[in-house]
Amino acid sequence: MGLLSKKDAKLITDPLADNNPITIQVLGICSALAITAQLKASIVMAVSVLFVLGIGNVVISLLRNIIPSKIRIIVQLVVVAALVIIVDQVLKAFSYELSKTLSVFVGLIITNCIIMGRFEAFALGNGPWKSFLDGIGNALGYGVILIIVGFFRELLGSGTLLGFKVLGDPIEKTGLYAIGYENNGFMLLSPMALIVVGIIIWVQRSRNKALIED
Amino acid sequence: MEHLELFLKSIFIDNMVFATFLGMCSYLAVSKKVSTAVGLGAAVIFVMLITVPLNWLLDQYILQPGALKWLGEEYAAYDLSFLSFILFIATIATMVQLVEIVVEKFSPSLYNSLGIFLPLIAVNCAILGGSLFMQSREIPTLGLATVYGVGSGIGWFLAILAIAAIREKIRYSNVPPALRGLGITFIITGLMAIGFMSFGGMLTGGDDEAKKEEKTASVQEETSNDQVAINAAETEKEELANNTNN
Numbered sequence: 001m002g003l004l005s006k007k008d009a010k011l012i013t014d015p016l017a018d019n020n021p022i023t024i025q026v027l028g029i030c031s032a033l034a035i036t037a038q039l040k041a042s043i044v045m046a047v048s049v050l051f052v053l054g055i056g057n058v059v060i061s062l063l064r065n066i067i068p069s070k071i072r073i074i075v076q077l078v079v080v081a082a083l084v085i086i087v088d089q090v091l092k093a094f095s096y097e098l099s100k101t102l103s104v105f106v107g108l109i110i111t112n113c114i115i116m117g118r119f120e121a122f123a124l125g126n127g128p129w130k131s132f133l134d135g136i137g138n139a140l141g142y143g144v145i146l147i148i149v150g151f152f153r154e155l156l157g158s159g160t161l162l163g164f165k166v167l168g169d170p171i172e173k174t175g176l177y178a179i180g181y182e183n184n185g186f187m188l189l190s191p192m193a194l195i196v197v198g199i200i201i202w203v204q205r206s207r208n209k210a211l212i213e214d
Numbered sequence: 215m216e217h218l219e220l221f222l223k224s225i226f227i228d229n230m231v232f233a234t235f236l237g238m239c240s241y242l243a244v245s246k247k248v249s250t251a252v253g254l255g256a257a258v259i260f261v262m263l264i265t266v267p268l269n270w271l272l273d274q275y276i277l278q279p280g281a282l283k284w285l286g287e288e289y290a291a292y293d294l295s296f297l298s299f300i301l302f303i304a305t306i307a308t309m310v311q312l313v314e315i316v317v318e319k320f321s322p323s324l325y326n327s328l329g330i331f332l333p334l335i336a337v338n339c340a341i342l343g344g345s346l347f348m349q350s351r352e353i354p355t356l357g358l359a360t361v362y363g364v365g366s367g368i369g370w371f372l373a374i375l376a377i378a379a380i381r382e383k384i385r386y387s388n389v390p391p392a393l394r395g396l397g398i399t400f401i402i403t404g405l406m407a408i409g410f411m412s413f414g415g416m417l418t419g420g421d422d423e424a425k426k427e428e429k430t431a432s433v434q435e436e437t438s439n440d441q442v443a444i445n446a447a448e449t450e451k452e453e454l455a456n457n458t459n460n
Contacts, residue, residue, distance in 0.1 A: 029242065030238045030239070030339045034236075074304070077304075081300040085300065088296070104343060104347060104350055107346050108339045108342060189411070190233065190407060194401070205393070
């Protein structure tokens, strides 16, 4: 990357794998699990978090010398809430059906621990450009997991990806269904999201032994 | 009867952790020991008991479309519902601050054992989620909102207590190294969630009339977000209903 110095690039690449917000830092799990039955919803959620975290980190970083430390949580919440309201209104305006699908989970970006966590751990102590990169990196790390989970749940659960029937037609028995494949409806139920994330963690930690706990 | 039904429903069927995955961060972070899990669970119940009815009042008299009627006829057309995130979170943050002060004053030992997690209740999604579900499910009365708040709090308490007990024991089990800690906790939570799904039949197993009510109740529509996601037809219906409301 010519644009970014090595240190800056690390801010983006680190959260993608070895310091992933979901699988390593254990932050922002709720939304990662609840809306991943469809790939489309996962992508929209990932983009929303990218927007909120990227801009929020910059705003907090700019304000960091003005905010009194006693009330910083409330200030942070107000900044996030304002950004989330923007996301929510945009979604309602341009994609009403999707915003119904995501229901309260757009609002819950406010309490997504990744955002508070990055504000506390990074934006309060670093300049705006670095904070921006850190925000983008962490949001991408979050998005990657979301998209992986959404991909498997939609593919195995309903045989579609982004609404396209990739495995053939289950009613007319074409493609994979012709040889007796059936959709695993269980993948669409919420508990399977937890198990899929558990498996992702398992795979990640068997590849990188340094991450194993205890 | 209505109250009892909503109470049981919010504890078992719409359990905050197992049905909607809210408050997972603190659920995973604080569940290593039963004693701290109990402390945090109690604090969550208390905060939910206060904030859900309080936010119900805010929603009813300030935020809903037409809620400002009590100010005068000219305000009846106002719709402030886009402000609900900010007002709800402000209520919650204030309440958490209050709880923190009270706990510090009356039980310093509990205060010390909870440490950083007490202020973190403010960003526990279960609490904001409770208020947002209360709003989106249109819970009709203050009494029901209170019951819903307490019930969801107890449901969360139950979940964190259960997982903490299991995690204390599982330390002695032979888990594959890569799954130890976080991974196995996720999978256990998934299995517990499957178990909790069986409570779904609890309130619908009664007479036919109860069944019919169950189907029409708006509470039912969002029991499982995922199911709403699959069922596009239902979302359409909701959309229509919403449009006519507006």
